[in-house]
Amino acid sequence: MVGTVTSQGGALGSAGDSDGWVEELFYSFFKSLVGKDVVVELKNDLSICGTLHSVDQYLNIKLTDISVTDPEKYPHMLSVKNCFIRGSVVRYVQLPADEVDTQLLQDAARKEALQQKQ
Amino acid sequence: LKMNYMPGTASLIEDIDKKHLVLLRDGRTLIGFLRSIDQFANLVLHQTVERIHVGKKYGDIPRGIFVVRGENVVLLGEIDLEKESDTPLQQVSIEEILEEQRVEQQTKLEAEKLKVQALKDRGLSIPRADTLDEY
Numbered sequence: 001m002v003g004t005v006t007s008q009g010g011a012l013g014s015a016g017d018s019d020g021w022v023e024e025l026f027y028s029f030f031k032s033l034v035g036k037d038v039v040v041e042l043k044n045d046l047s048i049c050g051t052l053h054s055v056d057q058y059l060n061i062k063l064t065d066i067s068v069t070d071p072e073k074y075p076h077m078l079s080v081k082n083c084f085i086r087g088s089v090v091r092y093v094q095l096p097a098d099e100v101d102t103q104l105l106q107d108a109a110r111k112e113a114l115q116q117k118q
Numbered sequence: 119l120k121m122n123y124m125p126g127t128a129s130l131i132e133d134i135d136k137k138h139l140v141l142l143r144d145g146r147t148l149i150g151f152l153r154s155i156d157q158f159a160n161l162v163l164h165q166t167v168e169r170i171h172v173g174k175k176y177g178d179i180p181r182g183i184f185v186v187r188g189e190n191v192v193l194l195g196e197i198d199l200e201k202e203s204d205t206p207l208q209q210v211s212i213e214e215i216l217e218e219q220r221v222e223q224q225t226k227l228e229a230e231k232l233k234v235q236a237l238k239d240r241g242l243s244i245p246r247a248d249t250l251d252e253y
Contacts, residue, residue, distance in 0.1 A: 044143070055128055066195075075207055076176075079139075080139055082196045083195035086192065
């Protein structure tokens with residue numbers, strides 16, 4: 001069968017390293033939210049509610065038990081329970097405020113910014 | 119036998135050989151069996167059908183094997199085969215759905231023309247967002 005699969009991203013730099021590899025702050029942030037309910041708004045204006053199943057370094061998102069939040073002018077999604085959303089098409093990821101430790105996030109962002117300066 | 123090399127990471131590997139719905143950036147909907155993937159979310163779909171929805175009606179155009187470049191993929195949804203047979207939608211012939219689509223596009227175009235003219239009359243315009251992939 002046709003198919004070559006390469007593992008996601010080869011060498012994953014360790015989070016927050018000063019070796020110039022891409023920032024992984026949001027990747028780590030989303031990983032901490034796995035299992036929570038989120039609403040993903042896409043650039044094509046489609047909004048999808050679901051449970052965050054997994055995320056990867058490209059911030060591709062997998063959701064389970066999805067429902068289209070806006071009025072169902074998107075009938076094609078009726079028989080879909082789980083989906084994979086390409087990171088590049090996400091506009092927003094909406095989360096309830098109590099799921100986010102903003103203090104922790106701010107500290108992590110500051111650390112990341114410092115390390116990137118070096 | 120499910121091996122996950124990087125636990126917690128989104129992977130399409132388990133989705134292989136399952137029936138999927140793919141939404142493309144140009145608004146098209148493809149349905150087919152996922153046979154191959156890569157890190158760019160390039161896809162190979164087998165026994166693909168292009169499904170056109172107009173209102174509560176839909177029509178399927180057989181397309182064979184599709185290789186989809188990842189940047190065009192909006193989302194990939196696993197089709198639940200039980201829910202699929204439970205649909206309130208009505209399947210019609212290809213000719214009928216294409217006609218319905220033509221009528222729908224025409225109405226949209228006319229509404230758009232009016233809007234653009236109204237904006238133009240006020241000295242405004244909508245910039246086109248031809249998106250480039252960032253990776």
